[in-house]
Amino acid sequence: MSEQNMYDNEVFFKGYKQLRETDLNYNVQLEQPAMTKLLPDISGKTVLDLGCGFGYNCLDFVKRGASRVTGIDISKKMLSEAKEKNTDEKIKYINMSMTDIDKLKEKFDLVYSSLAFHYTEDFESLARNIYSLLNKGGYLLFSQEHPFITATIGGHQHYNKDENGNYTSFTFSNYGQPGKRDTYWYVEGVEKYHRRFSDIITALCNAGFIIDTVCEPVPNEKADEKIPFIFEKEQIKPTFLIVKARKYN
Numbered sequence: 001m002s003e004q005n006m007y008d009n010e011v012f013f014k015g016y017k018q019l020r021e022t023d024l025n026y027n028v029q030l031e032q033p034a035m036t037k038l039l040p041d042i043s044g045k046t047v048l049d050l051g052c053g054f055g056y057n058c059l060d061f062v063k064r065g066a067s068r069v070t071g072i073d074i075s076k077k078m079l080s081e082a083k084e085k086n087t088d089e090k091i092k093y094i095n096m097s098m099t100d101i102d103k104l105k106e107k108f109d110l111v112y113s114s115l116a117f118h119y120t121e122d123f124e125s126l127a128r129n130i131y132s133l134l135n136k137g138g139y140l141l142f143s144q145e146h147p148f149i150t151a152t153i154g155g156h157q158h159y160n161k162d163e164n165g166n167y168t169s170f171t172f173s174n175y176g177q178p179g180k181r182d183t184y185w186y187v188e189g190v191e192k193y194h195r196r197f198s199d200i201i202t203a204l205c206n207a208g209f210i211i212d213t214v215c216e217p218v219p220n221e222k223a224d225e226k227i228p229f230i231f232e233k234e235q236i237k238p239t240f241l242i243v244k245a246r247k248y249n
C-alpha cells in the first residue's frame with residue numbers, strides 16, 4: 001500500500017522544519033512531556049521509532065541507555081536531517097513506510113511513535129505488525145492527533161468564544177465517519193486518517209495488546225507563556241491521544 005509522503009514536499013518541509021526549530025509548538029509544550037512520563041525503562045533495550053522524523057527521539061533513547069535504536073521514516077528529507085543532526089553508532093535510520101514493517105527482521109523491546117499514526121490508513125494491520133515485532137513483555141507507546149481533531153471533513157473545525165473573548169467550546173463534526181481526510185497544513189491536500197477512539201482501542205486489543213495507559217495530555221498553566229491560550233484551549237478539548245500498551249505473551 002503506498003501512503004502519502006508530504007514531508008518531502010518542499011513547502012511543507014520548510015514550514016514544518018521552522019515550527020520544530022523553536023519550543024513554540026505543541027510537541028514541546030504538550031505532547032513530548034506526556035510521552036516522556038510514559039516511557040518505560042529502556043536501558044539495555046532495543047527500540048523501533050516509527051515516523052522518526054528528525055530523529056530527536058532516537059538520540060534521546062540512546063542517551064537513556066538503549067542498546068540499539070532503529071528509526072524509520074517515509075521521508076528522505078526528514079531522514080537526511082536526522083542523519084546529520086541526531087546520529088549515533090547505535091542508531092540505524094531506514095527510509096521506509098510503516099506499512100512495510102513486516103519486512104523488518106529484528107525484534108524490539110519498545111515500539112515508539114510520535115505523531116505519525118494518523119498518516120497511515122490501515123491501523124489494524126499496523127497494530128498486528130507491531131505486535132509481531134515486539135519481544136515478550138515489550139511496549140508500544142504512541143501519540144497521534146486526537147480523534148476530535150482528525151474527525152471533521154472539510155476542515156471547518158474551530159473554537160468558539162463568549163462576548164468577553166473567552167474560549168468556551170470547540171466545534172467539530174463527522175466523528176462517526178472513519179476514513180481519509182484532506183486537510184490544509186502549510187499546503188493543501190495533506191492526507192490524514194480519522195479513526196474513532198473505539199476503533200483505535202479495539203484494533204490494539206484485537207492485535208493482542210493489553211492497554212496500560214491512555215492519556216489525553218493537558219498543559220501546565222505556564223505553557224501559556226509560550227503558546228497563548230494553549231491552557232484554556234486544552235481544557236475544552238484534547239489535541240493529542242497517547243496510548244501505552246504491552247505485549248505480555
Ligand SMILES: C[S@@+](CC[C@H](N)C(=O)[O-])C[C@H]1O[C@@H](n2cnc3c(N)ncnc32)[C@H](O)[C@@H]1O
Pocket residue numbers: 003004007027050051052053054055056057072073074075078096097098099113114115116119120
Ligand atoms: C509530525 S512528524 C513527527 C516526527 C517525529 N516522530 C517527531 O515527533 O519529531 C510525522 C513523521 O511521520 C512520517 N510519516 C508519515 N507517514 C509515514 C509512513 N507511512 N511511514 C513512515 N513514516 C511516515 C513523516 O515523514 C514525518 O517525519
